[in-house]
Amino acid sequence: MSTHTPVTVTVTGAGGQIGYALLFRIASGAMFGQEVPVRLRLLEIPAGLKSAEGTALELQDCAFTTLDSVEVTDNAARAFAGTNVGLLVGARPRGPGMERGDLLSANGAIFGPQGAAINTGAADDVKVLVVGNPANTNALIAAAHAPDVPAERFTAMTRLDHNRALAQLAGTLEVGVGSIRNVVIWGNHSASQVPDVSHGVLVGEDGTQRPLPDALAEALGGAGKVAPWLDETFIPRVAKRGAEIIDVRGSSSAASAAAAAIDHVRDWVQGTAGSWTSAAIRSDGSYGVPKGLVSSFPVHARDGAWEIQQGLSMAADVRARIDRSVKELEEERDMVRSLGLV
Numbered sequence: 001m002s003t004h005t006p007v008t009v010t011v012t013g014a015g016g017q018i019g020y021a022l023l024f025r026i027a028s029g030a031m032f033g034q035e036v037p038v039r040l041r042l043l044e045i046p047a048g049l050k051s052a053e054g055t056a057l058e059l060q061d062c063a064f065t066t067l068d069s070v071e072v073t074d075n076a077a078r079a080f081a082g083t084n085v086g087l088l089v090g091a092r093p094r095g096p097g098m099e100r101g102d103l104l105s106a107n108g109a110i111f112g113p114q115g116a117a118i119n120t121g122a123a124d125d126v127k128v129l130v131v132g133n134p135a136n137t138n139a140l141i142a143a144a145h146a147p148d149v150p151a152e153r154f155t156a157m158t159r160l161d162h163n164r165a166l167a168q169l170a171g172t173l174e175v176g177v178g179s180i181r182n183v184v185i186w187g188n189h190s191a192s193q194v195p196d197v198s199h200g201v202l203v204g205e206d207g208t209q210r211p212l213p214d215a216l217a218e219a220l221g222g223a224g225k226v227a228p229w230l231d232e233t234f235i236p237r238v239a240k241r242g243a244e245i246i247d248v249r250g251s252s253s254a255a256s257a258a259a260a261a262i263d264h265v266r267d268w269v270q271g272t273a274g275s276w277t278s279a280a281i282r283s284d285g286s287y288g289v290p291k292g293l294v295s296s297f298p299v300h301a302r303d304g305a306w307e308i309q310q311g312l313s314m315a316a317d318v319r320a321r322i323d324r325s326v327k328e329l330e331e332e333r334d335m336v337r338s339l340g341l342v
């Protein structure tokens with residue numbers, strides 16, 4: 001029997017498709033390791049309760065040694081009482097004829113009350129990852145309703161975009177994903193996001209490091225081919241991968257989103273051991289991103305806190321792309337402000 005204190009994890013939208021891909025991995029120890037028991041709280045709306053209850057039955061049947069308990073509820077206060085990690089997955093999808101303002105307003109009605117429930121009842125060390133879209137601005141809304149929780153504990157997921165970038169690069173370079181380091185996703189989790197390879201390195205089997213742009217030049221057949229490949233192939237492929245998955249699969253990414261959520265929280269809790277990754281976190285004004293916006297940065301984690309990797313140089317085209325993505329985040333923030341949601 002484990003001597004570790006159990007971690008309480010709340011997953012909203014637990015009856016949905018990401019929930020189904022996520023909960024079994026959390027329960028089996030993928031997020032906190034094999035020594036840490038997990039107490040799961042599954043939050044759904046009444047229409048989703050049956051599905052979540054079915055998932056809870058299956059979780060029980062897995063007999064995971066790391067699973068302490070599972071509770072299903074449609075009551076946010078109950079779901080977040082004492083929670084250490086909140087995974088806010090359930091969101092209102094964009095319906096036919098719905099404008100961006102309608103979508104933000106519908107999500108404000110979800111993330112505002114959930115932020116308030118976290119404020120009232122969550123554990124002092126609570127960490128929140130927002131997955132439900134529009135993730136960055138939903139995180140902003142939730143944080144605004146939790147004035148007693150440090151705002152930097154509300155993060156949004158761009159790890160899936162980061163992982164997609166690694167996979168595209170690994171395919172092009174014909175190397176394993178594990179040999180690619182220091183790729184960054186900047187900005188919003190939307191088509192305006194900025195996948196940036198300019199600081200990337202390729203680590204050889206003997207530990208030698210090579211700038212990623214040089215490795216790409218060799219793979220693509222010349223240094224002059226890198227910029228067009230980044231502009232016309234790599235960046236749009238990564239930024240629009242969500243739409244590609246929806247097109248091919250008939251519904252949005254689920255298992256890859258769940259895997260990215262595991263990566264994000266595992267790194268946040270356990271640390272990144274010197275390397276960096278990407279996460280949307282509250283801006284402290286770094287890299288000219290207005291303070292308070294939840295934007296994706298190159299980050300590393302230490303002692304349970306994200307830190308922005310500082311001092312990276314930036315080419316003019318990367319800067320211009322980041323400015324466009326940040327402008328979109330500012331527009332979303334202004335819209336939720338005008339709706340009284342933050």
Ligand SMILES: NC(=O)c1ccc[n+]([C@@H]2O[C@H](COP(=O)([O-])OP(=O)(O)OC[C@H]3O[C@@H](n4cnc5c(N)ncnc54)[C@H](O)[C@@H]3O)[C@@H](O)[C@H]2O)c1
Pocket residue numbers: 012013014015016017018019043044045047048089090091092093110130131132133134135157158160161189252253254257
């Ligand atoms: N950030 C990312 O990289 C990323 C990647 C993939 C998907 N997403 C987003 O994640 C969200 C969930 O995707 P999915 O495929 O699981 O959707 P889904 O429709 O299968 O499941 C969503 C679930 O949320 C529930 N729900 C709705 N409102 C709720 C509320 N107030 N409280 C609790 N539960 C609520 C629904 O009943 C449903 O069961 C979507 O917004 C999707 O766009 C984000």
Ligand SMILES: O=C(O)C[C@H](O)C(=O)O
Pocket residue numbers: 133160241242243245252253
């Ligand atoms: O792109 C989407 O609409 C779904 C999700 O955010 C994704 O990136 O897969």
